[in-house]
Amino acid sequence: MVPLIGAANRDPARHPDPDRLDVAGRDGASISFGSGAHVCIGALLTRIEAEITFRQVLQRWPHLRLADGSPQWADNPAYRGLTALDVVTG
Ligand code: HEM
Structure with a gap:
């Protein structure tokens, strides 16, 4: 069995707009x-760290x-992830 966790949180029946960053939490259905x-016992710690980081x-x-052409996704069917996230700060 090969679990393809790259599809996590992207079921179109639950997440009609999965590419949109919804900081309010996508109806609480995140896995x-x-x-x-x-x-995960580290979930609360991770959420606190993320909140502090995004605020800073x-x-x-x-x-x-986002800069033009960003984000750039890794070409990997097993794991979703970025190869680059170019941003404009000014
Ligand atoms: C972005 C950060 C993190 C993500 C996405 C994440 C994700 C996960 C997931 C999906 C599981 C469940 C694995 C399974 O079903 O077998 C898990 C379990 C676990 N996580 Fe995390 N985790 C994160 C951060 C952390 C941190 C910061 C800690 C510790 C301080 C932590 C400690 C654990 C432990 C101990 C388990 C095992 C719980 C058990 O089997 O009873 N994680 N994590």
């Missing part, structure tokens, strides 16, 4: 931290936006 008995970044660069 990024697993679920059930083995749900947006305070430092309030006009931050």
Whole structure:
């Protein structure tokens, strides 16, 4: 069995617009931290770190936006991920 976790959080029946960054949390249906008995025990820590990081970044660069041609996705059917995320800060 080969799990293709690159499809996680992208089921069109649950996430009609999966490329949109929804910081409010996509109706709470994210499976990024697993679920059930083995749900990630670091999820809360990670969310706190992310909130601190995004707040700092947006305070430092309030006009931050994606550069043309960004983001660039890795060509890997098993794992979704970026090869580059070019931004414009000014
Ligand atoms: C972006 C960051 C993270 C992601 C996406 C993530 C994702 C996950 C996922 C999907 C699982 C479930 C695996 C399974 O079902 O077998 C898991 C489990 C786990 N995570 Fe994380 N994790 C993150 C950060 C962390 C951090 C910061 C810690 C510790 C401080 C942590 C500790 C653990 C542990 C101990 C488990 C195993 C829980 C168990 O089996 O009962 N994770 N994580």
